Structures are given as C-alpha cells and as structure tokens.
Amino acid sequence: MAIIMQSCQNEDSITYKRYYVNGKGLYEKNCQNCHGSDGKGLGTLYPPLTDSTYLIANKKKLACIIRNGQSEQITINNVAYQGQMPANNTLADIDIAQIIVYITNSFGNKQGHYDQAEVAKDLAACQ
Template sequence: MKVKIIGCICFVVIAFAISCQSDERIEFNRYYSNGSTVYQAKCQNCHGIKGDGLQSFIPPLTDSLYLKNNKKTLACLLKNGLKGKVIINNKAFDGEMLPSGLTPLEIAQVLTYVTNSFGNKAATSTVETVNADLAKCN
C-alpha cells in the first residue's frame, strides 16, 4: 500500500514539474534530445563522444568562440560540408567534411545539441533560423 501511495505522489510531482516548464524550455529540451540522437548517428564518429575532434584532421566542437562567431554559417557547413583549412582555437585543421544529408529540422536539432554541449551554451537553433541561414549559403 505504501509503495502505491509513494508511486502516486512521485507521479504527481513529476507531472507538476513538467507542466511548470515554459514552452521555450520544452522546445529546447526536445531539440536538444533529438539533436543528441542525430549527433550520435551522423557526427560522433568523426567529432567524438566529447566533441574533441581528431588531432589535426577533424576540428573539435568545444570552441564556443568559433561557434558563436560563425553562428550564421553553421547550418551551411552541415548541409554542404567543408573543404580546406579552418582555424579553431588557434589550431589549423585541413580536411574535408562531407555534406551531412540532414534535413533543416535535423540541422536545427544537432546545432542545438552541439552549441549546448561540450562546454558550449547557446539558445535553441530553430528550423526557421536554420532555413533563413540556409537561404544565404554560397
């Protein structure tokens, strides 16, 4: 009997806590969670579990300054890939990242995950923002 009562109380507390979250927080959590799944499937093999990259071949995703300064081009990099030299955290990386094949929603999700993981803190990357950034790709 005590177990049922404790279980019911826990359920009510959890339901109450979830209902107290703002719409923005719920959206962030959904994008972040789905972005983690996309990252594991499409990005982790090269960039690593901790986003630390691979020596001088694959850049890390831990440089908040690079991500912040290149926020408007990140969606294009994911969609179209990257060839040539890139400087991240004062270190040169000269390799190739192939186009990801991700949808705009998946790009928004993985960007939300990456820009809020590995020591990074940013806002939610929405599909609307990603679509606007993709429209400006070269």
Template sequence: MSLYHYIVPALLGWFCLTACSGDSGKQEQQQGTGPSVPAGLDDATEMKFKQYWTHGRRLYKQHCIGCHQNDGSGLAQLIPPLAGADFLENRERVICIIKHGQQGEVVVNGITYDGVMPASPQLQALDIAEIATYILNAWGNEGGFVSVQQADSILNTCPEKQ
C-alpha cells in the same frame, strides 16, 4: 606478421569504442555535460529546446560522432573540436557547414585544420536545427536555441547553396 596486422585491428577497435558508444545520455547528465538551458526562455520554448537538444544528440551520434567524437574533442590535428570551440560563435556558418560541408582550412581555437567535412544533403532544416542546438549547448558550450525557422532562413542564404 607485419606491423599492419597489429595496428589496423587496434585502430578499428579504438574507433568502434569511441564512435559506437551508445550511452543513453545518463553519463552526459552525470558528468554535467547535459544541456544548460539558456536563460530567458518561456516554458514552451524551454520544452522545445530540450526536445531539440535530445533529438540533436541522437542525430549527432548518427552523423557526426565518428569524426568529432562523443565528447566533441575532434581528432588530434585532423578534425577540429566542437567542445569549447570559438568557431561555434558564428552559428550561420555552422548551420551552412552542417548541410553543405566544408573543404579547406578552418581555424578553431587558434589551430588551423585543413580537411574535408562532407555535406549532409539528406538532412532537413529541422534535423540541422536540432544538431546545431545540441552542439551549441553540449560540452560546456552555451550557444542558445536554434529553431527550425531560423535554420531554414539561414540555409536559404548559405553561399554554398548559390
């Protein structure tokens, strides 16, 4: 048998283990990677933040985990990390990229990545607000709450939309 017959099954097994892990979030809470609620939110907004974060985690696992991984680490030099990523400081750009994708170079934490992130035109403003709230507040990130109104407003100004 050729080397191909050993490598492909090993890579597929590794991918399935990382991308298909269906933990319920308990592991994230135990590791301290659950949401860190932003300071200054009133009770109603805090509840909405937690709801968005939880729904965002589910959507992330559906749409993003295959490339960005369960822990937000990305894939070596191919896919940029989301965990601790300085790129997330520009939430407007993040929201536009979730919806419209991106092609070409991007610098994250001083490392240049050159690839394609596919668009997700099926995602609505609420879905994007939830995913953004999740990634901006998972893995030690502290990016705050993104409301559906904010996401909708930002999506109407994305350069990709025009």
C-alpha cells in the same frame, strides 16, 4: 497574466529540451565518428566542437557547413584543420536545427535555442 507567461516559458523550455535530445541522437549518428563523443575532434584532422568562440562567431554558417560540408582549412585555437567535412544533404532543416542546438549547448557551449526557421534563413544565405 503570470500563468500565460509561465506556460510560454514552459513550452519554450520543452521545445529546447526536445531539440537538444533529438540533436544528441542525430549527432551520435552523423557527427560523432569524426568529432568524437566528447566533441574534442580527432587530432588536426577533425576540429573540436568545444571552442565556444569559433561556434559563436560562425553560428550563422553552421547550417551551411552541416548541409554542404566544408573543404577549406579552418583554424581553431591556433590549430589549423585540413580535413574535409562531407555534406549531409539528406538531413532535413529540423534535423540540422536540432544538431546545432545540441553542439552549441554541449561540450562547454551554452548558446540557447536555434530553430528550423533560422536554419532555412541561414541556408538561403549560403546558397
């Protein structure tokens, strides 16, 4: 029984690490120009990804924001951000899941795993 539990934990850990590493590359390619290599954003134009409170409160919306973009003003730490985030409608669900794992577990965030099935469910809710 212990061996089975250990192998499941190892597989979950490997999956998480794979999502995280792939997400980092996808973030660098698709998100870093605006949100920065350190996730601190760009002035009041592009919001930081360093605010765990905002990311936790909006985790179910992140897939929608990444896929469809966002044009409405958001406020993080009492700072209003007006910049428009373009849609990334060419990203597959797995890519979005990997980006979310990366951003929600980097820059001071620690939110654990988020998989492709959760992305599909969250995207269905935003359409």
